[in-house]
Structures are given as structure tokens and as C-alpha cells.
Amino acid sequence: MLEPLEATRVIARPAALDAVRVSPGTLLMRLALDDALVIGGDVQVDDPFAIVVPDSGWVAWRFGEDQLREALVRLCAFEIHAGLNQGMVAGLPAKIWIDGDRSLVIVAAAYAAEFEERFR
Amino acid sequence: MAVALLRQGIHPRGGGCICLGGDCPNCVVEVDGVAYVRSCQVAARPALEVARQTDTPRLPDESRPLETELRTAFADVVVVGQGESGLAAARDADGTVISFDAHRGEEAIGLYAGPTVVAKTPAGMVSVQCSRVVVATGAAEEQPICPGSELDGIFTKRAAESLRAAGIDLGDAVTIDEQPQRFEGSGRVEAVVTAAGDRIAASTVVVDLGLHPRSGLLRMGQGLEVEVVGDAALTDSLPPPPTEGVVCPCSDVTVSDLEAVWDRGFREMELLKRATLAGTGTCQGGVCLPHLRSYLAAKGVSTPAPFTARPLTRQATIGEVAAGYDLPPFRRTALHDEHLRLGATMDRFGAWWRPWRYPDPEAEYWSVRERVSLGDVSTLGKMEISGPDVVALLEKLYPCRVADLKDGQVRYALLLDERGYVLDDGLICRLSEHRFYLTFTSGGASFAEMWVRDWAETFDLDVRILDRTMSLGAINVTGPLARELLRRGGVDSPPAYLAHVDAAVFGVECRIVRLSFTGEVSFELHHPFSDSVELWRRLEEAGADLGSYPHGLDALFTLRLEKGHFIVGMDSEYDSTPRRLGLEWAARLSKPDFVGKQALLRTNRLPLNKRLLGWEMDGPAPIEGAILWQVATPVGQVTSARYSPVLAKTVMLGWLRSDPAEPEGISCDGRPVRHASHPFYDPDGARARA
Known part of the structure; x- marks a missing residue:
């Protein structure tokens, strides 16, 4: 169910992240004012002190809308909306990205096994 | 269901005024093995198993899903x-x-x-x-409180209407609209004596006492x-004050009980509730609350407010209470399955599953001391921090000097709170002028980011902070042959002691940090989470002919204790200062300022009333936590104790709490204990620095 996710983590000034540039097709999730997770593309940020590092500490589950409703809603402690959702899913910290037909659940790889066990 | 039972002439509980509104405990039954179910709130359907509620309801059996x-x-x-x-x-x-x-x-x-x-x-x-x-x-309809209220055949007005609507004949029912003096009868009501003293014969009494x-x-x-x-x-x-009878039918609290606790001084609503348990039962005050308030009002308590309401208003099964609750998760390092493959016994430590022991504990220990060994230290807290103010922040956070660290250097550091107590320890690695890599203990990792961010905001310093604990793995390559194993991995110039370099090991990009927790040459290879398994296997294969064997936490605890390294939270206490731990050198009081400095300046002037010291004894190690005695006086306790294979004696760390002039005449576990300076093993550190 869960697959390794190769991503880039960008920590920068909030203003620099507001103006971040990514290549076409890149998915950028703004996790916090100073924190972004970038999947599948290049990223340029105008902050000489930015921390931009590869981040393989995540796994992702790609799913369709029906699966979302069936499997996720009952396990989420928060209301899911389009875009980035962050909160506890089945008692584990998770991120849910909803964008039309491109939706995924992201959890730290250290929680991957536990996440799958709780989803069974 | 209550209606169905009453239609059959069965009072669900055997007696008591029935309300059919879910407000009283008088219709509770066991339904399909679940106790305390109000039968008036459950729809009757075929095959329901209904039993009378007993004082000791049976526990659910395995046939019912929890x-x-x-x-x-x-x-x-x-x-x-x-x-x-x-x-x-x-x-x-x-x-x-x-x-x-x-x-x-x-x-x-x-x-x-x-x-x-x-x-x-x-x-x-x-x-x-x-x-x-x-x-x-x-x-809710008011219930009658008087002798005989526990009889069968008493209904509230609404209940009577519902039963009649359901076609149940209530016979010669009499309706009263004031609290009666008493009901009479045996098992079922035969008469009611009204407030005015009139005795009315009736096999059914309907009470219409208000809402x-x-x-x-x-x-x-x-x-x-x-x-x-x-x-x-x-x-x-408020109803008229109760004078006699059961006030709380859930807990069988009578007016006499109220009088008894009143006489003992329980004269407020919350105290009355706690002293008698009135209001704590099935109906949560649905029956008794108005009467308790009236009772207190009659005693002169002005407008007694209802007692505090808390969840749950209804009985719930354990399964219902636990619904949706998930146990706290335990993280797995990327090497979890490798440890299982190698036969490790896994245990939970902090927030992680960690290998406690592999099948050959002796090999774990001696491979570190004599050959080379791998340890999974991915659980260590890891943080990257940069920014124009990064040095200023770290100088304030840590009690050691930071600004003088050169690129590529590593420094061991304590982390103190405002009271000067040791919160955590770890390493400061300087990557460049404005960028550092910090490590924390496995237990302190989750707290570290909050701590660093909080102080950065407090001091209004411009930094970027990234917790990398879960995105990086770390493998400790330790032992006299560690350098050789790294050479086989392509590292010809490993870092010197307390230094770090970035280099590929078997093709995996690593940050190699040189220090030693085991007392032997040690290189921590910090690397991307996704490369952990590949790196571990390559190291394992390349180290096979060197006698490599992995070590788990159990062996690590012995190895580090031989070196006298304390573990935060295991050997330290909540009020452990550097001075009490014997680590004064780790706090540079000459620095302009750091978190905890003012507290250290103050407490350093006080007498030293406890110290963490090294101890040794012959024979097996006592349990950790064992008392240290000076003759018959307890003077401290052991925090870590292991039998040292290399030293052939037991070595320990322990607090000496009282203030004997000399730590002499100490015993533990009935055996003499000797104070010993630590490190116990390789005290000048030649092996670690080799």
C-alpha cells in the first residue's frame, strides 16, 4: 500500500517560501510557514540560509476518491478538504493531499508498518 | 423493550417507579450480555437475550465483539x-x-x-x-421519594400514557400529584398514603409530580x-424535602444516609455526593438531584446548585469508551527488519522499537571490544540548523562554547534548562560558518525541536531549523577494526576524534561523525533513511571476515557504563546539574550567557548535597535502583549497574545523596561497594582516540 517517497525538504524564511519557484509538475506542500515538502521536481528559493535537503523519510499511499471516503474518513480526527490536510489518522501523524485525481496520504517512513497494520 | 416486558407482567428491575424516559435506573436490564441497559431506550426485536440486572453483572465473554x-x-x-x-x-x-x-x-x-x-x-x-x-x-418527571417507592406498579404520568397507548391495561390506577407519605404493599403496590394522610387502595399508582x-x-x-x-x-x-425513603435508587442512598453524612459535616452538594455516592450511578442524578438540592435547601443551604456534570451521561461499554482510540505508535528504524532477520529481540525504548539483544550476547560485547561491530543508532535526535544568527542562538542554548568550533569539528554538549538542570546531551557539528548539525538523545529528540524553536523565538534570532530524526538513519561502526571496515567501504581518510566529514561509504552518502560512546574507535554514519538497509548489508558483508557482529542496547549499556558515560533520564534526575553529575567542565561559566547560567551561578554556591559517582563491587551486578547503604543508613541509589566482562567486576553509577565526608563503608545488596573514579575502562581514552 505505502511506497517510499523521494522528496526535498525546504526550510526557509516564510517570505522566501511564499515566492518559491518549482519546475512544472512539481508538487509543493507547505507544511508550515517556514517548511515545505517538495515532490517530483526542482525547487529554487531565495534565501541564502535555506536548508534544502533530499528527504527520503516519508512513504506515500496514492488513492482514488472512493478509497479516500471509505478508508480514510472514519480514521481521521479532522475534516478533509482539498489541498493539504495535516493531523492524526488512526492515531498517527499524517498528511493528506487532495488535488482532483491526484491524492495521497503521507506518513513518516518510521510509522509505515504501524500505519499499514492500523489500516487493515 | 420495557413496554414488552411490562406487557408480560414483568417489571424489568423487579420494582421502582417506571418513567420510560431514560431518566431513572428502574428499568435497567442485561441485554445480550451488556449490563446497565435501560430497557426503555432499546427497541425490542426477536432474539434479544434479556436478563435481570444483578448486583454483580457478568463480564462480557468472547462471543461478543468488544x-x-x-x-x-x-x-x-x-x-x-x-x-x-x-x-x-x-x-x-x-x-x-x-x-x-x-x-x-x-x-x-x-x-x-x-x-x-x-x-x-x-x-x-x-x-x-x-x-x-x-x-x-x-x-424529566419527578420521582416519588418515600417508603415503598421500590414497589412494582408505580409509574410516572408519561409512562402510564405510553403504556396505555400501547394497549396495556393499568387496572385500577390511582393518580397522585403530590409527593406521597408512602406506598404500601409487598412486591407490588397495594395502596398509597397521600401527603394529606389519605390511604387509597390501588394496584397501580401514577405519579404526576412535576418536571x-x-x-x-x-x-x-x-x-x-x-x-x-x-x-x-x-x-x-425544588420538590418538597425528602423525609424518608430511598433518594438515590442507583446507589440505594436513603434520607437516613443523607442525615448521617450531614451530621458528619458534609454540607455541600459536591460533598454530599461524594460521601453518599448519590448521583454517581446509572441515572447520574436524574432521580435524586432535585431531592438532594431540596434536602440541602431545607437545611438552610441557600440555592444549592446542581453538582458538576461530567461525561458520561449514559453507561457505556469498554468497547464504546475505547472506540477510535489508538495506542501510541512506536517508530521503526529502516533497519527494523534487518534486526529481525539477524534474530534480534526487539524492545520498545522511548518512541522506538530497538534491538535489545541478538542471539549471541557475548559476541555483541567482544566484537566491540576486540573487533568491529555495527549498532543501529538511527533513533538519535538529529537536527540541521542554519541562519545568520545560528551561532548566537547556539551560544545561548548550550553551556559550552560554540563560536570557536571550526568547520568539520564536533563538540559534546549538555543542554540545560533555565534552572541549570540537564535536559539532554548530544553533539554539535559545525558544517559551515552559518550551518550546524546537532544530535540529541533518542529520548530527547521529540522535545529538542520545540526547545530550540522556542528559544530562537524568545531571543528573536534569525535561524532555519529542520528536525531530521526520522529522515536520516545512523549506523555506529565501532571497535578496533572500525577504521578498516570504513576503508573497505571506500573511506581512506576517516575523521579524527571529535570531527566529522561527508563521504560515501559503499556508495552511500554519509556524514561520518567520530566520537565514542562504547569506548572504542567509533564512526557514526548518518545517511538517508532509504539507504539504511543497503548500507547495513554492505557493512555486514564487508565486516564478516573481521569478526563483525552487531550489538544491541543491552550490550551498549554495558559498554558505555564501563566508560562511565551517563544516560540522561536513566542516571540523571530531574534536578541534575552539571556539578552534581561531575561534569562542571561542560558548562563554561565564563561565557556571557546561556540558558541555565544564572541558576548554576547560584546553586554552585550551595553545598553539594548529592553527586553521581562511580562504584565497583565484586560479584554480579545488583539491580538498578538498589539502595546504597552506609552501615544502616540509606545514602543513595544505583542508577546503572553491569558486570564488566573486560574488567571482571561489577561497575556502577549511583547517587550519593547524603553528605558523608568520604564515600566509605558503603554497601549494596549486602556486599561492600567501593567508590571508584570513572571511566572504569581505558580512563585516558586512548582506545577511543586511536
Whole structure:
């Protein structure tokens, strides 16, 4: 169910992240004012002190809308909306990205096994 | 179900006034093995197994599933109760509305901050997060409190109407509209003596004594966005004070019981409740609350307020209470399956599963001391931090000097709180002028980011902070042959002691950090999480002919203790200062400022009333936590104790709490203990620095 996710983590000034540039097709999730997770593309940020590092500490589950409703809603402690959702899913910290037909659940790889066990 | 039972001439509980409104305990039964079920709130259907409630209800057996589903829902408004006022409230509300109707078996049992309403429903538990709650729970009928109220054949007015509507003949029913003096009869009521003293023979008595608002949820929601409508908003008038009989039928509390606790000085509502348990049972005060208030009012207590309402308003099974609750998760390093493959016994430490022991504990230990060994240290806290003010921040955070670190250098550091107590320890690695890599203990990792961010904001310093604990793995390559193993991995110039370099090991990009927790040459290889398995296997293969064997936590605890390294939280206590730990050198009091400095300056002037010292003894290690005695006086306790294979004696760390001039004449576990300086093993550190 869960697959390794190769991503880039960008920590920068909030203003620099507001103006971040990514290549076409890149998915950028703004996790916090100073924190972004970038999947599948290049990223340029105008902050000489930015921390931009590869981040393989995540796994992702790609799913369709029906699966979302069936499997996720009952396990989420928060209301899911389009875009980035962050909160506890089945008692584990998770991120849910909803964008039309491109939706995924992201959890730290250290929680991957536990996440799958709780989803069974 | 209550109606069905009464139709058969069966009083669900054997006696007591029936209300059919869910407000009293007088119809509770066991349904399908679940105790404390109000039969008036359950729809009868074929094959339900109903049994009379006993004083010791049986526990559920394996035939009944314990798990209950929890559904989380969201709405603008939640309306509890679907009588006339509840329906109107739901109809008129703006936004999305979720309603609960007790007649459909949907009972709101708790109101929490948010507001969040938790309800039992036939489909399972529901938790609704909303903006506003409307309580439309109506009013409960007052129950008779007098001798004989436990007899069969007594009904409230609404219950009588429902039973008649259901075609049940109540016979020569008599209706009274005042609290009676008593009911008479044996098993079933035969007569009622009214307040005026008239004795009326009747096999059924209907009581029409007035209404009291069902205010439990409203009181539970004090301070929240809760509105009350309909009869639930009625002004509550007090009944006549009870003089005799059972006030609380759930807990069998009588007026005599109230008198007894009043005489003992329990003269407030909450005290009356706690002393008698009135109001703590099945109906949560549905029957007794008005009478308790009236009792106190008659005693001169002015307007006694109802006692505090807390969830749950209804009995719930363990499965219902636990619905949706998940145990705290334990993280797995990327090497979890490798440890299992190697036969490790895994255990939970901190937030992680970690290998405690592999199949050959002796090999774990001696491979570190004599050859080379791999240890999974991925659980260490890891943080990257940069910014124009990074040095200023770290100088304030750490009690050691930071600014003088050169690129590529590593420094061991304590982390202190404002009181000068040791919070954590770890390493400071300088990557460049404005960029550092920090490590923390496995237990301190989750706390570290909050701590660093908090102080950065407090000092208004411009830094970027990234917790990399879960995105990086780390493998400790340790032992006299560690350098050779790294050479085979392609590292010809490994870092010197207390230095770090970035280099590829077997093709995996690593940050190689040189220090030593085991007392031997050690290189921590910090690397991407996704490369952990590949790196571990390559190291394992390349080290096979070097006698490599992995080591787990059990061996590590012995190895580090031989070196006298303390573990935060294991050997240190909440008030451990560097001085008490014997680590004064780690706090540079000559620095202009750092978190905890003022506290250290103050406490350093006080007498040293406890110290963490090294100890040794012959024979096996005592249990950790064992008392240190000076003759017959307890003077401290052991925090870590291991038998050292290389030293052939037991070595320990332990607190000496009292203030003997010399730590002499100490015993532990009935054997003499000698104070010993530590490190016990390789005291000058030649092996680690080799």
C-alpha cells in the first residue's frame, strides 16, 4: 500500500517560501510557514540560509476518491478538504493531499508498518 | 423493550417507579450480555437475550465483539433531542446540522471542548466537532421519594400514557400529584398514603409530580457554545424535602444516609455526593438531584446548585469508551527488519522499537571490544540548523562554547534548562560558518525541536531549523577494526576524534561523525533513511571476515557504563546539574550567557548535597535502583549497574545523596561497594582516540 517517497525538504524564511519557484509538475506542500515538502521536481528559493535537503523519510499511499471516503474518513480526527490536510489518522501523524485525481496520504517512513497494520 | 416486558407482567428491575424516559435506573436490564441497559431506550426485536440486572453483572465473554466503531463527523450545529423544540432548532439552524434523537437510540453521552459531542448510536460511536450545540433534551418527571417507592406498579404520568397507548391495561390506577407519605404493599403496590394522610387502595399508582429539566449536557457544556431550548430550559423548582425513603435508587442512598453524612459535616452538594455516592450511578442524578438540592435547601443551604456534570451521561461499554482510540505508535528504524532477520529481540525504548539483544550476547560485547561491530543508532535526535544568527542562538542554548568550533569539528554538549538542570546531551557539528548539525538523545529528540524553536523565538534570532530524526538513519561502526571496515567501504581518510566529514561509504552518502560512546574507535554514519538497509548489508558483508557482529542496547549499556558515560533520564534526575553529575567542565561559566547560567551561578554556591559517582563491587551486578547503604543508613541509589566482562567486576553509577565526608563503608545488596573514579575502562581514552 505505502511506497517510499523521494522528496526535498525546504526550510526557509516564510517570505522566501511564499515566492518559491518549482519546475512544472512539481508538487509543493507547505507544511508550515517556514517548511515545505517538495515532490517530483526542482525547487529554487531565495534565501541564502535555506536548508534544502533530499528527504527520503516519508512513504506515500496514492488513492482514488472512493478509497479516500471509505478508508480514510472514519480514521481521521479532522475534516478533509482539498489541498493539504495535516493531523492524526488512526492515531498517527499524517498528511493528506487532495488535488482532483491526484491524492495521497503521507506518513513518516518510521510509522509505515504501524500505519499499514492500523489500516487493515 | 420495557413496554414488552411490562406487557408480560414483568417489571424489568423487579420494582421502582417506571418513567420510560431514560431518566431513572428502574428499568435497567442485561441485554445480550451488556449490563446497565435501560430497557426503555432499546427497541425490542426477536432474539434479544434479556436478563435481570444483578448486583454483580457478568463480564462480557468472547462471543461478543468488544470493538466499536467511531465515526468522526463535522457540523455547524449539533442538536441533541428531537422533540418539538429540538426539531425546531434543527430546522432553523444555519449551516450543516447533525441531530441526535434518543428515540432512535442515539444518545449524546458527553460534551467536550470544541465543542465536541460524543454520542452512542446503534451504528456505533459518533464524535461530532461543531461550532454550536443546542440542548433540547426536554425535562424529566419527578420521582416519588418515600417508603415503598421500590414497589412494582408505580409509574410516572408519561409512562402510564405510553403504556396505555400501547394497549396495556393499568387496572385500577390511582393518580397522585403530590409527593406521597408512602406506598404500601409487598412486591407490588397495594395502596398509597397521600401527603394529606389519605390511604387509597390501588394496584397501580401514577405519579404526576412535576418536571425537572434534563440539564446534564448543559451543565457539562459550561463555557462552551451551548444553547438550551424547550423544556430543558425550564426553571427548576425544588420538590418538597425528602423525609424518608430511598433518594438515590442507583446507589440505594436513603434520607437516613443523607442525615448521617450531614451530621458528619458534609454540607455541600459536591460533598454530599461524594460521601453518599448519590448521583454517581446509572441515572447520574436524574432521580435524586432535585431531592438532594431540596434536602440541602431545607437545611438552610441557600440555592444549592446542581453538582458538576461530567461525561458520561449514559453507561457505556469498554468497547464504546475505547472506540477510535489508538495506542501510541512506536517508530521503526529502516533497519527494523534487518534486526529481525539477524534474530534480534526487539524492545520498545522511548518512541522506538530497538534491538535489545541478538542471539549471541557475548559476541555483541567482544566484537566491540576486540573487533568491529555495527549498532543501529538511527533513533538519535538529529537536527540541521542554519541562519545568520545560528551561532548566537547556539551560544545561548548550550553551556559550552560554540563560536570557536571550526568547520568539520564536533563538540559534546549538555543542554540545560533555565534552572541549570540537564535536559539532554548530544553533539554539535559545525558544517559551515552559518550551518550546524546537532544530535540529541533518542529520548530527547521529540522535545529538542520545540526547545530550540522556542528559544530562537524568545531571543528573536534569525535561524532555519529542520528536525531530521526520522529522515536520516545512523549506523555506529565501532571497535578496533572500525577504521578498516570504513576503508573497505571506500573511506581512506576517516575523521579524527571529535570531527566529522561527508563521504560515501559503499556508495552511500554519509556524514561520518567520530566520537565514542562504547569506548572504542567509533564512526557514526548518518545517511538517508532509504539507504539504511543497503548500507547495513554492505557493512555486514564487508565486516564478516573481521569478526563483525552487531550489538544491541543491552550490550551498549554495558559498554558505555564501563566508560562511565551517563544516560540522561536513566542516571540523571530531574534536578541534575552539571556539578552534581561531575561534569562542571561542560558548562563554561565564563561565557556571557546561556540558558541555565544564572541558576548554576547560584546553586554552585550551595553545598553539594548529592553527586553521581562511580562504584565497583565484586560479584554480579545488583539491580538498578538498589539502595546504597552506609552501615544502616540509606545514602543513595544505583542508577546503572553491569558486570564488566573486560574488567571482571561489577561497575556502577549511583547517587550519593547524603553528605558523608568520604564515600566509605558503603554497601549494596549486602556486599561492600567501593567508590571508584570513572571511566572504569581505558580512563585516558586512548582506545577511543586511536
